[in-house]
Amino acid sequence: MNLLDSDAIEASFAASQPRRRSLFGLQSLMMATVVCVVFLAMAGPRFGVPADAGLILPPIVIGAALGIGHRASRRRKACRDAVTRAWQHLQFDEARPALDALGPIMRGPITSESDRGQAYMLMAGAAERLGRFDAAVQIYETLLIQRVGDIAQLQEAQIRLAAAKVRNDELTDAVTLIGRLAQVPMPPPLKAAFDLVHLFQQVFMGHHADAIQHEEEQRALFRKYLSTKAAYGYGLLAAAMHYLGRIPDASRLWRDATTLMRSEKLVREYPLLAPVSLAYPAVEYPI
Amino acid sequence: MTRRDAQQIVKVMRRHVLLSTATSLCLLGVVVLGSLAASLQAVSPQRTQSLWTAATFAGMAWVILTVLSAKQIKSANQAAAYLSAGRLDLAEQELTTALNSFSLYRMGKLMVCHNLAVVVHGQKNYQAAAELCDGIISLHRGVGKSLGRVCRILLADCRLFLGDTLAALKALQPLVRNREGLSLAEQLMLLPIELRAQIAEGQFAQAAADLPAKVRRAELLDSPRAALVHALLSRACRQMGDALRADFLLRRAQLYHDLSDLREDYPLLKDSLDAAKIADSIKG
Numbered sequence: 251m252n253l254l255d256s257d258a259i260e261a262s263f264a265a266s267q268p269r270r271r272s273l274f275g276l277q278s279l280m281m282a283t284v285v286c287v288v289f290l291a292m293a294g295p296r297f298g299v300p301a302d303a304g305l306i307l308p309p310i311v312i313g314a315a316l317g318i319g320h321r322a323s324r325r326r327k328a329c330r331d332a333v334t335r336a337w338q339h340l341q342f343d344e345a346r347p348a349l350d351a352l353g354p355i356m357r358g359p360i361t362s363e364s365d366r367g368q369a370y371m372l373m374a375g376a377a378e379r380l381g382r383f384d385a386a387v388q389i390y391e392t393l394l395i396q397r398v399g400d401i402a403q404l405q406e407a408q409i410r411l412a413a414a415k416v417r418n419d420e421l422t423d424a425v426t427l428i429g430r431l432a433q434v435p436m437p438p439p440l441k442a443a444f445d446l447v448h449l450f451q452q453v454f455m456g457h458h459a460d461a462i463q464h465e466e467e468q469r470a471l472f473r474k475y476l477s478t479k480a481a482y483g484y485g486l487l488a489a490a491m492h493y494l495g496r497i498p499d500a501s502r503l504w505r506d507a508t509t510l511m512r513s514e515k516l517v518r519e520y521p522l523l524a525p526v527s528l529a530y531p532a533v534e535y536p537i
Numbered sequence: 538m539t540r541r542d543a544q545q546i547v548k549v550m551r552r553h554v555l556l557s558t559a560t561s562l563c564l565l566g567v568v569v570l571g572s573l574a575a576s577l578q579a580v581s582p583q584r585t586q587s588l589w590t591a592a593t594f595a596g597m598a599w600v601i602l603t604v605l606s607a608k609q610i611k612s613a614n615q616a617a618a619y620l621s622a623g624r625l626d627l628a629e630q631e632l633t634t635a636l637n638s639f640s641l642y643r644m645g646k647l648m649v650c651h652n653l654a655v656v657v658h659g660q661k662n663y664q665a666a667a668e669l670c671d672g673i674i675s676l677h678r679g680v681g682k683s684l685g686r687v688c689r690i691l692l693a694d695c696r697l698f699l700g701d702t703l704a705a706l707k708a709l710q711p712l713v714r715n716r717e718g719l720s721l722a723e724q725l726m727l728l729p730i731e732l733r734a735q736i737a738e739g740q741f742a743q744a745a746a747d748l749p750a751k752v753r754r755a756e757l758l759d760s761p762r763a764a765l766v767h768a769l770l771s772r773a774c775r776q777m778g779d780a781l782r783a784d785f786l787l788r789r790a791q792l793y794h795d796l797s798d799l800r801e802d803y804p805l806l807k808d809s810l811d812a813a814k815i816a817d818s819i820k821g
Contacts, residue, residue: 338721341757477763477793478756509788536781537749 253349253356254377254385262356263392266366269359322361329355329365336372345379348372367399371407374414383418390414405440413447416454424451442475449486454522461490481511482519489526501530508532538629538657543665546636547672550650554676557641560602567595599641606640609649616652620659628656644684647673651684654691667695686712686719690726693734702737709734721757728754729762732769736805744773748782764794768806775808 252258332355339348352373360366374389390411394404408431415424428448436444445468452461465487472483488503504526507516513532517523571592574585612635619628632653640646654669670692677685689708696705709731712719719727728751735744748770755766767790775783790796800806 334720334722341721342753473792473794474760477758477760480760480792506792509785510792533785536785537752 253353253373254380254382256385256388259385259388259392263370263396263398265358266356266360266369268361268363268366325358326361326365329360329362329369333365333369333372336369336376340372340375340379343379345376348376352376363398364400364403367393367403370398371403371410374407374410378410378414378417383414386414387411387418387420402440405436406443409440409444409447412444413450416447416451421451421455425455438471439475442471445471446476446479446483446486449483449490450520453486453489456493458490458493462487462494478510481507481509481516484510485516485520485523485526488530489523492526492529500526504530505533538633538660538662538665540664540668543657543668543672546633546650546653547668550636550646550672551676553639554643554646557639557643557646561641564595564599564602568592568599571595602639602641606642606645608638609635609640609645613649613652616656620656625656625660629653629660632656643676647677647684651688651691654688658691658695661698663695663698667692667699670695683720683723686723687726690723690730694730697730697733697737702734705730705734706738725754725757729758729766729769732766732773733803733805736769736772741773741776745770745777745779748774752786760794761799764790764796765799765803765806767793768796768799772805772808 253262332351335351336348339345339351352369355369356373360369370389370393374386374393377383377385377389390407393399393407394411397404399407408427412424412427412431415421415427428451431444432448449461449468452458468483468487469480472480476483484503484507488500488507491497491500491503507513512535513523513527517527571588574588612631616628616631616635619625619631632649635649636646636653650669650673654666654673657669658666670688673688674685674692677688689712693705693708696702696708709727712723712727713731716724732744732751735741751766751770755763755770758766767786771783771786771790774780774786796806
């Protein structure tokens with residue numbers, strides 16, 4: 251079964267849920283170990299405990315407790331390593347290897363909520379790069395409904411959900427969500443990411459005049475916080491200018507966008523930029 | 538924190554690490570010897586009972602000391618919260634207190650010291666941060682290889698800010714020799730610092746080598762560091778006589794961040810800024 255199928259996503263969320271029962275069981279086992287060791291050490295034959303039992307049982311119980319602890323810590327390390335590998339692949343747009351790295355850890359419980367949240371954010375990112383926006387929407391929605399991950403991850407998930415909904419043609423939902431997010435105070439890096447999504451929605455829906463209303467502020471915000479991804483913002487602003495007939499501005503913005511990122515990549519990420527890429531020359535890459 | 542304070546912290550940490558190693562060995566010895574002697578019934582039943590009790594208490598002591606050592610992790614987390622709130626002073630205080638308390642685990646201690654070095658580096662106190670990094674590198678042997686690598690990068694950064702380029706290059710040597718062993722996050726940390734060291738030493742050909750891969754990595758950095766790397770690469774290309782690439786990289790650097798903002802921290806960028814001004818005046 252493909253990891254991005256609806257049923258597989260559901261199954262993976264269920265399987266990766268940390269089990270409170272197993273945590274309780276582990277705590278009970280540790281407690282039992284301590285009690286058993288102390289009791290057997292203190293009691294001895296006086297309380298009818300065979301002398302051999304007092305000698306043999308505690309090392310076995312301690313060994314078992316250490317073994318379980320060791321296994322849990324190895325599992326946690328494996329999760330962290332897989333998340334790191336997936337992140338590295340996604341940085342270079344390698345969605346399939348990222349999913350391959352995440353697959354094995356999604357089949358069992360992930361005890362750290364933060365690791366679990368990050369793993370699903372990466373999985374959704376890989377789905378978006380593969381054009382599976384339906385799967386990305388499902389992952390973000392499940393993350394938000396089940397409140398998986400820390401507050402920063404959940405805020406980011408909301409913003410990325412809005413973008414995925416626009417791409418998945420769920421425009422009514424996307425506009426409602428963006429309208430709601432616009433009222434929420436955010437730290438500047440998240441605000442920059444949100445503004446990019448908002449700009450995309452406006453250009454996608456043809457609201458070009460609205461899109462360029464805060465051009466200067468947006469450019470500054472994108473430049474400061476989005477690094478290379480600011481190119482998407484410049485590209486979308488160029489598209490809005492282009493459709494408004496402001497050719498010199500569109501040309502200038504497209505030049506900035508293509509200085510930071512190749513035009514093919516811009517168009518692959520935002521197909522609505524294709525007409526702009528045909529209308530204006532891209533900067534040539536000497537590297 | 539002065540350089541002397543940092544040296545004192547490293548000294549105390551060294552003593553604590555020695556003490557914790559001795560304690561661990563002692564407890565482990567009691568547990569193993571007690572259990573073995575008791576299991577093999579090599580001594581009288583009464584002694585067997587006492588040995589077993591000693592082994593049990595050693596085990597319990599280990600558990601209690603482990604729980605107490607976990608306090609340092611709590612302190613490290615608290616310090617991280619202070620850091621994200623921009624309260625470097627409180628983070629420094631929290632970490633210094635944590636470093637002065639006993640921990641059974643060397644790794645925990647080194648982690649806290651590393652966090653303190655990051656805080657002190659953030660305060661632009663490069664002498665003290667370098668002392669702390671030196672201390673961690675000398676103690677980390679074997680455990681926490683990633684921590685050792687990150688400390689080397691931080692140490693090189695401090696040395697560069699202190700104007701000691703050769704010491705910076707020396708700190709980076711083991712990482713450069715084993716570049717394949719670095720994670721992407723470590724490579725991203727290393728890139729601007731290695732480039733600064735190379736440019737400062739006049740190793741322009743090495744700085745400009747493997748340009749596409751370096752640019753690809755620079756694109757993953759935050760805006761100011763991406764600008765810095767592009768400006769440094771631009772300077773290296775210009776020195777190598779490749780004006781086309783140098784101009785392109787400089788244009789990109791300016792799109793990432795205001796280079797004049799970076800000049801205060803990185804005087805190496807002066808030449809790049811001059812080139813940018815010339816380019817602007819030609820355009821104008």
